[in-house]
Amino acid sequence: MQGLSIKDVTRRPADRFAFVEYWRSPVERKRTMHDYSRRGLLKATAAAGAGAVVLPGVAAAEAPGASAAIAGAEDAKCKPAKLTGRIVRPADPGYADASLGWDELFAHYPLVIVYAQNTQDVVNALTWARQNNVALRVRSGGHSLEGWSNVDNGIVIDVSELKSVHIDTATRTAVLGAGLNQLEGVTALAKKDLAVTTGTEGTVGLSGATLGGGLGFLVRYLGMACDSLTGAEVVVPSGADCAKVIKADLKNNSDLLWALRGAGNGNFGIVTSLTYKASPLKSVAYLQATWEGIGDLHGVFDAWQRTALFADKRLGTQLEIHRNQTLLFGVLAEGSAEEVKALLAPILSVGSPSVSVQVGNWGDVYAGFQIPTSAEPGSWKFFSQFSSKPFPKKAISIVASFMRDAPTDDSNFFTQAFGGAVRKEPRGGSSFPHRDTLFYSEQGAGWGPRTGQPGVCDPLTPQAQAWIAEFSQAMRPYVDGAYVNVPNIGMQDWETAYWGSNFDRLRKIKAKYDPRNVFQYEQSIPPAFC
Numbered sequence: 001m002q003g004l005s006i007k008d009v010t011r012r013p014a015d016r017f018a019f020v021e022y023w024r025s026p027v028e029r030k031r032t033m034h035d036y037s038r039r040g041l042l043k044a045t046a047a048a049g050a051g052a053v054v055l056p057g058v059a060a061a062e063a064p065g066a067s068a069a070i071a072g073a074e075d076a077k078c079k080p081a082k083l084t085g086r087i088v089r090p091a092d093p094g095y096a097d098a099s100l101g102w103d104e105l106f107a108h109y110p111l112v113i114v115y116a117q118n119t120q121d122v123v124n125a126l127t128w129a130r131q132n133n134v135a136l137r138v139r140s141g142g143h144s145l146e147g148w149s150n151v152d153n154g155i156v157i158d159v160s161e162l163k164s165v166h167i168d169t170a171t172r173t174a175v176l177g178a179g180l181n182q183l184e185g186v187t188a189l190a191k192k193d194l195a196v197t198t199g200t201e202g203t204v205g206l207s208g209a210t211l212g213g214g215l216g217f218l219v220r221y222l223g224m225a226c227d228s229l230t231g232a233e234v235v236v237p238s239g240a241d242c243a244k245v246i247k248a249d250l251k252n253n254s255d256l257l258w259a260l261r262g263a264g265n266g267n268f269g270i271v272t273s274l275t276y277k278a279s280p281l282k283s284v285a286y287l288q289a290t291w292e293g294i295g296d297l298h299g300v301f302d303a304w305q306r307t308a309l310f311a312d313k314r315l316g317t318q319l320e321i322h323r324n325q326t327l328l329f330g331v332l333a334e335g336s337a338e339e340v341k342a343l344l345a346p347i348l349s350v351g352s353p354s355v356s357v358q359v360g361n362w363g364d365v366y367a368g369f370q371i372p373t374s375a376e377p378g379s380w381k382f383f384s385q386f387s388s389k390p391f392p393k394k395a396i397s398i399v400a401s402f403m404r405d406a407p408t409d410d411s412n413f414f415t416q417a418f419g420g421a422v423r424k425e426p427r428g429g430s431s432f433p434h435r436d437t438l439f440y441s442e443q444g445a446g447w448g449p450r451t452g453q454p455g456v457c458d459p460l461t462p463q464a465q466a467w468i469a470e471f472s473q474a475m476r477p478y479v480d481g482a483y484v485n486v487p488n489i490g491m492q493d494w495e496t497a498y499w500g501s502n503f504d505r506l507r508k509i510k511a512k513y514d515p516r517n518v519f520q521y522e523q524s525i526p527p528a529f530c
Contacts, residue, residue, distance in 0.1 A: 089113075100452065123243045129157075189363070191363065297399070307346045314332055322410075386481040
């Protein structure tokens with residue numbers, strides 16, 4: 001492939017959000033854990049490593065108004081749980097690395113990290129957390145964009161080592177462990193000439209991306225990642241302090257499957273495996289075009305939104321704008337170099353871009369544009385939105401103005417074309433509401449070196465944070481909604497921004513599967529009790 005490699009530019013953050021975690025307020029933790037000192041819990045987790053946790057159970061905190069709804073639920077107590085799996089504690093040599101997320105902006109120090117080796121390890125960890133009223137988070141890829149996959153003085157249940165792969169090529173059914181990242185998932189399927197939609201960042205957890213919706217180059221061809229999800233194995237709360245494994249598919253707990261298709265990150269249970277209906281995909285044509293600077297931005301953006309959003313649905317495109325470059329990426333499923341160039345000709349005719357095209361197996365192409373995490377900035381901040389109307393000239397001017405003043409070369413404005421297969425819901429429906437949007441976009445600020453140390457005070461942090469806040473505010477007249485995989489912290493009405501009119505139904509499903517609101521965090525779905 002000639003010209004600038006995608007490795008030379010910032011990798012896409014879309015779908016970095018892998019298994020959002022669960023949150024309890026400091027006040028609640030203080031109230032429910034007053035009988036247990038941190039030292040006592042540390043001793044308990046050490047015993048757990050030896051297979052002997054015998055702490056007395058403590059009733060889980062209930063959501064407001066939950067008592068009446070829970071009264072008829074199974075209240076049998078479980079026997080004291082034992083933590084199993086690969087267990088990492090603060091005194092262990094690997095603790096620093098185990099407690100570090102992808103975004104080094106955030107620093108947390110969990111009491112214990114459990115790397116599940118099988119589903120029973122997850123059941124044991126959830127039961128243990130409930131019995132001891134310990135704050136809980138769940139993690140797969142570690143790309144939580146607001147640091148929500150970690151917690152101070154709590155338990156992190158990490159599913160990243162659940163990497164099973166079972167593919168039936170006759171039925172095109174793939175059952176994949178929740179610990180696979182997107183690169184591993186794409187590679188496994190591509191070896192069988194199969195695919196589902198994923199985001200472009202290979203180290204992001206496949207499960208986290210899928211459960212929030214999942215968008216990427218194949219979205220117009222195959223729909224959202226969650227549209228290919230036909231089933232899941234889920235660990236959910238049971239009774240007063242227990243946990244159990246259930247299946248969610250079109251025949252079993254179909255309402256939960258509907259909820260998992262777009263709202264499954266940290267709201268209802270812990271997904272341990274996912275079943276996909278994969279689609280045939282033998283080859284793609286991958287195009288990259290680069291314009292130096294942003295002088296051609298108006299022409300490029302306008303041509304893109306008039307062309308790529310309505311082109312052959314096999315074509316997926318992304319624009320990525322930096323302060324020193326404007327980049328266009330295109331993937332044409334089962335296409336040739338000539339076809340992809342012809343489809344994108346109106347955009348490529350603007351200015352004098354350098355253009356390269358690669359044709360090959362999707363797995364090989366996907367692997368080829370990955371970059372190592374060590375080459376990325378250490379700190380990131382994002383803001384997400386959708387657009388149901390084309391950007392007018394004024395909106396493009398706002399993008400250009402802010403990009404000229406971006407805090408770093410890595411900072412960017414990113415877009416993803418929608419349309420095509422996205423408009424059709426899968427059988428059984430989904431909770432992802434943004435079917436009629438024209439395109440998705442986000443502002444992203446990346447700054448500071450990657451040090452391997454969380455929470456480093458970088459002098460650029462205030463500038464980068466302010467830039468994102470001002471940029472997102474300036475774009476408000478031209479965008480609507482938000483993407484739960486790229487959460488907008490502090491946003492008012494985030495419930496409808498993420499899920500629209502589906503939010504009320506999601507609350508009812510939450511009340512059914514998690515009536516005690518065990519899984520809660522800053523932007524979690526609360527249960528509905530009538």
